Structure formats: structure tokens, C-alpha cells
Amino acid sequence: MSKIKQKSLLIKNGHVVNPATGTDEVCDLLILDGKVEKIGKNLTADKVTVLDAKGKVVAPGFIDMHVHLREPGFEYKENIKSGSEAAYKGGITSVCCMPNTQPAIDNAMVVKYIQSIAAEVSPIRIFPIGAITIEQKGEHLSEIGSLNEAGVVAISDDGYPVKNSELMRRAMEYAKMFDLLVIDHCEDPDLAHHGHGVMNEGKTSTILGLKGIPKESETIMVARDIELARLTQSRLHIAHLSTAQSVALVRAAKKEGLPVSCEVAPHHFALTDEALSEFDANYKMNPPLRQQEDIEAILKGLKDGTIDCIATDHAPHAEYEKNVEIAYAPFGVVGLETSVSLGLDQLVHKKVISLSQWVDKMSTQPARLLNLKDLGSLEPGKAGDVTIVDLEKEVVIDENQFASKSKNTPFKGWKLKGAPVATIVAGNVVYQSEDAKEKVSKK
Amino acid sequence: MSLKWTKKDLLSLQDLSKEEIELILETAQSFKEVSTRAIKKVPALRGKTVVNLFFEPSTRTRNSFEVAEKRLSADMMNVAIQQSSVKKGESLIDTAKNVEALKVDIVVVRHSASGSPNLLARNLKASVINAGDGSHEHPTQGLLDLYTILEKKGKIKGLNVVIVGDVAHSRVARSNIWGLTKLGANVTIVGPQTLIPSQVEELGVSISNNLEEAIEKADVIEMLRLQKERQEDNLFPTIREYGMLFGLTQEKLNKAKPDVLVMHPGPINRGIEMTSEVADGKNSVILEQVTNGIAVRMAVLYLVSGAQVLENDEQKSAVK
Amino acid sequence: MSEQLSEILDEAGVGRALIRMTHEVLEHNKGTENLVVVGIKTRGEFLAKRLAATIEKLEGVKVPLGSLDITLHRDDLSKRADVPNVQTTEIPFAIDDKTVVLIDDVLFSGRSTRAALNELNDFGRPSEILLAVLVDRGHRELPIRADFVGKNIPTRKNESIRVHVKEVDEEDSVLLVKK
Numbered sequence: 001m002s003k004i005k006q007k008s009l010l011i012k013n014g015h016v017v018n019p020a021t022g023t024d025e026v027c028d029l030l031i032l033d034g035k036v037e038k039i040g041k042n043l044t045a046d047k048v049t050v051l052d053a054k055g056k057v058v059a060p061g062f063i064d065m066h067v068h069l070r071e072p073g074f075e076y077k078e079n080i081k082s083g084s085e086a087a088y089k090g091g092i093t094s095v096c097c098m099p100n101t102q103p104a105i106d107n108a109m110v111v112k113y114i115q116s117i118a119a120e121v122s123p124i125r126i127f128p129i130g131a132i133t134i135e136q137k138g139e140h141l142s143e144i145g146s147l148n149e150a151g152v153v154a155i156s157d158d159g160y161p162v163k164n165s166e167l168m169r170r171a172m173e174y175a176k177m178f179d180l181l182v183i184d185h186c187e188d189p190d191l192a193h194h195g196h197g198v199m200n201e202g203k204t205s206t207i208l209g210l211k212g213i214p215k216e217s218e219t220i221m222v223a224r225d226i227e228l229a230r231l232t233q234s235r236l237h238i239a240h241l242s243t244a245q246s247v248a249l250v251r252a253a254k255k256e257g258l259p260v261s262c263e264v265a266p267h268h269f270a271l272t273d274e275a276l277s278e279f280d281a282n283y284k285m286n287p288p289l290r291q292q293e294d295i296e297a298i299l300k301g302l303k304d305g306t307i308d309c310i311a312t313d314h315a316p317h318a319e320y321e322k323n324v325e326i327a328y329a330p331f332g333v334v335g336l337e338t339s340v341s342l343g344l345d346q347l348v349h350k351k352v353i354s355l356s357q358w359v360d361k362m363s364t365q366p367a368r369l370l371n372l373k374d375l376g377s378l379e380p381g382k383a384g385d386v387t388i389v390d391l392e393k394e395v396v397i398d399e400n401q402f403a404s405k406s407k408n409t410p411f412k413g414w415k416l417k418g419a420p421v422a423t424i425v426a427g428n429v430v431y432q433s434e435d436a437k438e439k440v441s442k443k
Numbered sequence: 444m445s446l447k448w449t450k451k452d453l454l455s456l457q458d459l460s461k462e463e464i465e466l467i468l469e470t471a472q473s474f475k476e477v478s479t480r481a482i483k484k485v486p487a488l489r490g491k492t493v494v495n496l497f498f499e500p501s502t503r504t505r506n507s508f509e510v511a512e513k514r515l516s517a518d519m520m521n522v523a524i525q526q527s528s529v530k531k532g533e534s535l536i537d538t539a540k541n542v543e544a545l546k547v548d549i550v551v552v553r554h555s556a557s558g559s560p561n562l563l564a565r566n567l568k569a570s571v572i573n574a575g576d577g578s579h580e581h582p583t584q585g586l587l588d589l590y591t592i593l594e595k596k597g598k599i600k601g602l603n604v605v606i607v608g609d610v611a612h613s614r615v616a617r618s619n620i621w622g623l624t625k626l627g628a629n630v631t632i633v634g635p636q637t638l639i640p641s642q643v644e645e646l647g648v649s650i651s652n653n654l655e656e657a658i659e660k661a662d663v664i665e666m667l668r669l670q671k672e673r674q675e676d677n678l679f680p681t682i683r684e685y686g687m688l689f690g691l692t693q694e695k696l697n698k699a700k701p702d703v704l705v706m707h708p709g710p711i712n713r714g715i716e717m718t719s720e721v722a723d724g725k726n727s728v729i730l731e732q733v734t735n736g737i738a739v740r741m742a743v744l745y746l747v748s749g750a751q752v753l754e755n756d757e758q759k760s761a762v763k
Numbered sequence: 764m765s766e767q768l769s770e771i772l773d774e775a776g777v778g779r780a781l782i783r784m785t786h787e788v789l790e791h792n793k794g795t796e797n798l799v800v801v802g803i804k805t806r807g808e809f810l811a812k813r814l815a816a817t818i819e820k821l822e823g824v825k826v827p828l829g830s831l832d833i834t835l836h837r838d839d840l841s842k843r844a845d846v847p848n849v850q851t852t853e854i855p856f857a858i859d860d861k862t863v864v865l866i867d868d869v870l871f872s873g874r875s876t877r878a879a880l881n882e883l884n885d886f887g888r889p890s891e892i893l894l895a896v897l898v899d900r901g902h903r904e905l906p907i908r909a910d911f912v913g914k915n916i917p918t919r920k921n922e923s924i925r926v927h928v929k930e931v932d933e934e935d936s937v938l939l940v941k942k
Contacts, residue, residue: 201641202641202642203641203642203643203645203646205640205641206640206641206642206643206646207457207617207646208557208558208579209557209576209577209578209579209580209612209614209617210557210558210577210578210579212641214641278558278561278565279557279558279559279561279562320534323534323536323562323566324534324535324536324562325535325554325556325558325559325562326556326557326558326562327556327557327558327577328556
């Protein structure tokens, strides 16, 4: 199905960081016909494009396993083409798209539709995630077997939790037959006021007089899901966790050996709920921004491996949808074009995690969780997907430069150190920042 | 007084310094005198246009602003918009920009969604005065409460003020908490635990679930209006039980200081928040609050209109 | 910019001028009947107090004394860059059919006087309003004149007058300021 171009490329003199093999040194990387051929010093090859990556970090292509591409149904917010542009400009080579489209990705036909559009318009890899239940209503299981056959990489009702515990149990048991990851958006809808909660419940929500979503709305469901993972022994993945207690629950589950994993979104490690003080809906997302103590726990969770990966929960919305009374605005922020810089600035430069740990969470771990056996590592034989980043490059976030159709970022004007400079899929350079372009030469 | 008013908008009391609050209260003092004259009108806002943009029904606050605007000789216009039609049709920004296209100077806004005035202030050149937004703030009510206390007690610093009722959903409570704590009062909030908002103690107030205990040392008791719908959200079992535990009766009031002030932002649910005996009794200053509301709103309108001139002047000199 | 100050009246001079003005007022009104005194804030209020005190000393009668804050009646409100602090007007008596002596420190453009006249209007209908000023420095912009003047000081455009009163300035004096 995929129309990804298979090309050859020699990347010279880069600092190759490949957590899967423990590689962390300056060397060359040769990609032949879309696959990694060799890693080593002083590599040469005939009739191959050469890219000089001196002073830059060469990493296995980044995988964002939590993205809302909005197509089909909400193309005014984003479509597969604009979303994929946003991704490669942000250094992302693979995107997993969530099923809350219209129609939802709850049958093989929608999966095929997305794959065919992606093959036409996207030079990067797009992996649909199937819905757990029909129309994500939480009532009847989707044809998970057919979804799997069509090529979904996981199942989730993201946007909504699976409220019914019995149904969640059956979904997990059923998905286990296909070794599919079950991703849950953990939220107790009653405690979250059925979508009418606006922000984290606490001092700031009290000051602002906005309806609060208590942390327990998330942790109750995380705890339930972990219990179901124990019952079913199915692979469970907690989407966008946001609270200290969620981190603690996942840590304990992992210690016990349960098949549980989780992700965090950059806004949940970079911002607290105090950001909502001006009632700007660009800080409204679900789960909401939490408090400093939660950020600290999340950073610890990233460090000790409790948190497996970083995913953006890229959720584009039109300007007119967001520039309204905050209570009426939809949840979500864009993230594809800021994730790499936020990770480098807030995690790597601040020494929360090492460069190699960060690459692991951006690429190796998502590939492992999603069974994407060709991706997430730069070993010979694997796909030649590469993200090149410049650790020192300073950027100022300007939403007007975004490729995404939507500009709803909470990071407007942020100055960050570290940025993607080239995005390579199967040896094909799909994106290079302006200042990196002169580094390519044909031999 | 050397402090000058520089704010284009009045969105909250959280935003104001102690000195700014004091400036408003002192300015209000002068405007109160205007209302005692035979001709209760001054030309301070002559030629200015004020729009009262009310997205939520309100008789009291709107009347008070209307009288204040008229006594300042402003041209005023009331725009009442049903919330439901707003949600379905035109956005708040579009509505407000249409109003602004009428070349108004000041927009007074009441809205059921917290933060709406902030949204308007970001998007409009006109001054925005918050006349109550959702559960966020009702700054002019907070100011008139401060004014009334100051007038009756001669000071605010060191007073024990008890705020009773549905603090969780009350914009009046929030504005009062900011104003009172900035001016040095000791504030205790009283109500069923279900109506005490999360982490409110971090705003520097004490919490009590026992009205009788809390009012013993009080100099001022501010009763909040109870929305009867809250019962449906299971925030308390019945109105009857709420009244029993948190309603102010003469019997309970007898245990407080004899000169304690009883306040209420109105309209009162007689028999729920307080008995008629208390509402109409010697400790009640509820009607004085209404009178003072005009002076405070005149002061606010006057001050923000001046700040607007300041801003325009800065823009002009920047062009040069 | 540096300023040059020269003293036109000292404490004794200010005192003499006020006493003379008081005599003129009493002479004009033929005594204290129906007489009320209103000072324009800030310094006119203190001059009014002294004038009333002198009347009491001379005639043994306490005339009603009021003060007027004209801030809200100024015609330059919507143009001013700084928001003037509003003070209180205090006229705790009826002015209908009275002779009101309005007192200000300096008469210049006449705009303050106009504002004061407008404001007095809101309090009632006096039979007569008289204007007393410590200094008339000329440059009128409105058809207004003073009935009683402490001292006429013709000024140039680059000059102005500064009146000091003990109550707020720690001394009584009239200074000519050159810029």
C-alpha cells in the first residue's frame, strides 16, 4: 500500500545516537534503497547523495504515536497532507493517527481510505489507530480483527474513555489475539463533568471560577485499566498521562511485571495550570495542564523509564473555535512542530534525561510498543528513517510559520534551544531546514 | 494622592493593587456626594458612549451601571442578548466587534462564562468593565462591599469578615476575597464542604463548615445567594437542610457581636440564606450596598475613561 | 528645564491682600446678610477659610463656608492624559437667593471659573455670584472677570504664577515662575 520512495543516502560525520544498539558516537550512516546498509567510520558509496551532518545528531526517525490528523471529517482543522507536512517539519517520520474522525476509524474501509490518501499526499509514514468501539460510543466492539488485518497499529477510543469496565476487559482480551496495543484515554466522565470541566481542579481553577477536572478523574481510570491488564494480561498503553499519581500507578504496575506502558505529551511536562490565568483557550486540553508537583513526578517518570515515550496529542482546531469563551472552546493543542525543540530544551538541555534516553522515547520505544519492527533503530536492514537534530540551534516558536492548518499552540513566542534540521524517510530527504540545505551534495 | 489610574479595563480585583483599590474607594467617596445633590449629574463622561452588554439577565447590576452612567452624562445603550442564541449564532468576539464598530468607549459586560471580559479586553480597543463573569469575579460588587464596610466600620484592616454560602460558584465571593485580603481583613469562608472550592485556603482565607462558630467573632457577615439548581447537582441534599445549617436567623445572629454588619449582594432568597427578620433588621446594610454601588461604578467608569485617554496619547506620541 | 522664581508677595503681603479683599466684599454686600463663601479646591478652599475667619473677626458673624471640587466639570477631561483625582465638593447649605463669593487662588484662562459656575448651578440658584481671586495673571479665554483681586500680575506666555498657602505648602507666598 505504502508509496514511500526508497532512496539511497550517505549521512556523513553525524553524532549517531541509536539507543537500540547503544551506538552513541560520531560516524557515518549509509542507507541503500531505503534500508540501513551500514554504520561506521569513513564510509563511502558511489552514486549516492551525501549529507554532511557534522555537529548534528543523527537519530532513528521519530514516531509520534498520538496525533489527530482530522481527516476524514474535519479537514478545516487539519488534513493528512497538512498534518504530514507539520510532522516532517517537526522532525517526525511516522505518525499514528487517532480514530476520532468522521466517520471514525472503526472499520477496515476507513483504514484503507486513510492509507490511500496518505500514499498520495504524504512522504512520511502514516499509521492509523482503530477505534475500540463502533463510532467510539463505548457500546459495541469494532471489528478489531478486520482493523488489524487492514493495518492498524493499535486500538483506542481516544478522545473518550471506555467507561464500561466489562467492555474494556473484552476489548483487551480480544486485542490480545492480535497482539494489538490497547491505548486508553483515562478519564472518569462523571468526575470530569462530561466534557464541561475546563481545567485542572485546584487553586487556579478556584481563582478563575472555571469548572475543575480533578486529577482523580484520570487516576481512577488508570488504576482500573491496570487492574484489567492484570486480569487479561493484555498490553495496555496509557495515553497522555498527566498526574503524579498516574506515574506512581504505572511505576508500580511495571514493577509487578504487568504489560503496561504510557506516554506523556510535551505540554504536560512544560506547563502548569497557571498558564490558564488569561482564559486563553490555547491552554485548554484534555487531560488538562496540572500542577508543579505533577511535572516533577512526570520528569522523574521519564528519567526512571516509567514513562516509555513522548507523544504530542497533536489536536488542531480552527482559530475561530478557540478564540471564544474558554468554557465553550474545544480541548486540544497542536504539537507536531514543537515536540522536538521542547524535548531538547526542557529535557535534554536541562539534564532531566540523556540525549540517548530522549531518542529512545521519541523513536525506539514507540516502535517497540506498536510492533513496528522495521522502525525505531538504525541497525542494518531496518528502514532508513532518520531525524537529524541540531542541539544548539535556537528557535522562537512562531505559529504563523506552522505547516499545520491550525495555530493553537500554547508555546507562542517560546525561545527554545534545539531543533530538527532534517527529516529522512527511507533514505529520502523529505525536509531540511533552510540553514541545513547547503550541506547536501550529489556525488 | 500621587497614584494615577493607568488600567484601560477593570476585569478583576485580583489584578488590582491595594493602592488601586484604595484609589477607587476614595474616588467613589466624591461621587457619593454627587448623588446627594438636587441635580445628581456631572459632565465628566459627556460625549462618551457606554454599552451595557448583558449576556445574562440582571436587573440590579444593570440598573446600577445605568444610573451611574447617566449621572456621569455618558450616552448609554443597553444590549441584552440571550445566551442561547449566542451559543448557536454569532460568536462573542463578533458581537463585541459589531458593538465596537458603533464607536463606543466603554463596554460593560455581564456573561455566564468565566473569563469572557478578558477575552473581550484582548480583542477590543474600548475599555471593558466586568459586570460579573460566570464564577470568576464581580469586581464592582466587591468594591461596593468594601466601600460599605469602610463607611460603616472606618477601616478594613484587621476586621473579621465571614463569607457564607456557595463560594464555589460565587463571583461575588472571589472578588470579596481578593479585595478584603489585599486590604488586610481576616476572611473566613463558611459553607457545606461541597461548595468550598478546591485549594481556596491558598488565597489566604480560613474555612469553616459551622456558621454559628464562625460568626461569633465576626465584624461583617456577607451572605451569598444560593442558586437553587445546585441541589440537582447533589451539592447538598435539600434546600431545607441547607437553610437549617447555613441560613442566618436572628437566633444565630444574636450570638454575634451587636454591631456586626449583615450584607448580601441580592437578590435575597428570603427564608433560605437569611430570614426576613435578619434581612430587614438593624444589622443589615443591604440597601446601603445598593446605594454605594452607584458611587463605586461612577468611580470605575470615570477612572477607566481617563486611562483610555492616556493610552491614546501614548499612541499619538509614539507616532511622532 | 530650569525655572527662575521671583517672589511677588510674601506672607505679610498675602495677608494684607486678603484683608483688603474681605473689606471690599463686606462693603459690596453691605454687611454679611445672605453672604456665603465657597472656595475652589485645592488652594481656594484655604483662602476661603481665611476670608470667612476675617469676616468673623470684623463682624462677629460666621458666614456659611463651602468648597467646590471642579474636576468633573472641567472641559478638558476627555483630553487630559492624567486622570485628575476627584475630591469632594462640600456645600452643606442652600445657596438659593444667596450672594455667593467664589474664591480661587489664580485667575488665568477663566476655565476653572466656568467649571465652578456650572457646578454651582447644580446646587441651586443664587441671587448673585461674585468672584474673588488672590492673583489675576491675565490671558483670559472666556468672558470672565474678577470682582475682587488681591494683586494683578500681568504675565508673559512663558511665565506662570505659583501660589503657596501654609496649609499645604508650609508658607504663604506668590511666586512668578519663568521657564
